[in-house]
Amino acid sequence: MRVTLSTRILAWLDQHRRCAYSSYMEMRRRPMASIMTLLVIGITLALPASLLSLLKISQTMTGNHQQNASISLFLKNGIVDEKALKVAADLELRPQINHVELLTSADAMEEFRSHSGFGDALDALDDNPLPNVLLIHLTPNNSSIDIRELAAELKEESVTDSIEYDQGWIERMQAITQAIRRAVQALGFGLGLAVMLIIGNTIRLEIMNRREEIEVTRLVGGSDDFIRRPFLYIGLIYGLFGALIAWLLVSILLMLVSGPLGRLAELYDTAISLSAFSLQALLLLIPIGISFGLAGAWLAVSRHLSSINPE
């Protein structure tokens, strides 16, 4: 027989295809056991994945909020409206600043009068005590450090009396999410190891069940690669299907929280698309599931196959 490279490759591909298929059929022969294992893997993977998704969602919401961040700059007394407008125009040249709104002392007084109910008391004052205020709307994508630096610079301006910005809670929120993210990553790593061990143990049982087949394959000259292959495929299939189950669970969870989250997002004046997070989770889960599956199978195979030799 003439063996060309292409027939060799075709034979190799065919072997892999048949091997994957027979591994799949092998799992279907014991459906309950396989499904139980898949559920365990799925739930274990779903836990960190759903936490990560929720974390991403909260980040998106605070991130959007940061886009609307603004700084209030209170001008010193005696700065007239024309001067204030000029300062506003100068500030708008800065890259971090989107636009600047002037709230004159008269405007502020009017607003205060109509909202506070202290109209009569205000009439008793000789002067308007309220300063002119510049409402500085920032461009999106400023980091909290950018904002802090800008605020410091603005404070040094000669026209500035004082400034205020509600940066504190954003920073705290970011610190908290950072901490939670670390914790979720550590948890994810631990649960990933658990998945690896679950799959490893399943493969170990599979190897014991197929002891005779392994022995006979060794007798007819099957290489370690050939003997290893079906077990690696079983690991891969467990990882893949486990990841799909995990994704299903994450999607269900996202659907459950979509109502309350939608209202929360409305309050923050943002819109979030949960399907994007669900897709992201899928793209993350599949490679992770497959690699943990393969790693678990490899672990079991390298520990147990060498101990099986034909009598």
Added chain:
Amino acid sequence: MIHFENVSKRFPGGHYGVSNITLNIESGALAFITGHSGAGKSTLLRLIALLERPTRGQLLIDGRNIGRLPENEIPAHRRKIGLIFQDHRLLNDRSVFDNVALPLQVRGFPVREVGKRVRASLDKVGLLKKEKVLPITLSGGEQQRIGIARAIVSRPPILLADEPTGNLDPDLSHEIMDLFLAFNQLGITTLIASHDLDLIKKLDRPVVNLQQGELR
């Protein structure tokens, strides 16, 4: 083809499987190995297939000393050998076809070639019609013939059979021996361990007689 030179196999615990064997099997020969059970017949065959490693001496196959063959070269070595066992060692959860196809699959043969060769092989042992059944549904003699089909399907240069007729009645034993003679005519070096002395006498071939692990 197969050359033993002062080969011994000492098992852990001090018991000798074979002891100080010097023996030469020419390429294309068919020889019998006889002796009581425990005389070392199986050990001799197992050494050739590297199911055991010799503890002393040189075992040359095709001019190569296999005593020190690295682990990862054992599969390639076993592909030169067709092995037949008294208990067949067929996989009972697979069809006859899949059992016979296994040696070709481990060699990475293309599917069409596998089909052709498996059927040719089953045809030679007269069981072409049984390819779809499970081995367990066949009689002892038929199962042994499937085992033989599996051993020859990859056309190895060496055939080793350990008590291939051990569980069979005289007529079936004759049939099996005729198969070996036919394959040997094709140039396959064949070693058959057996204690069926009557049958061996009729066939008039070289006989290696072992007693307590030593040549007689």
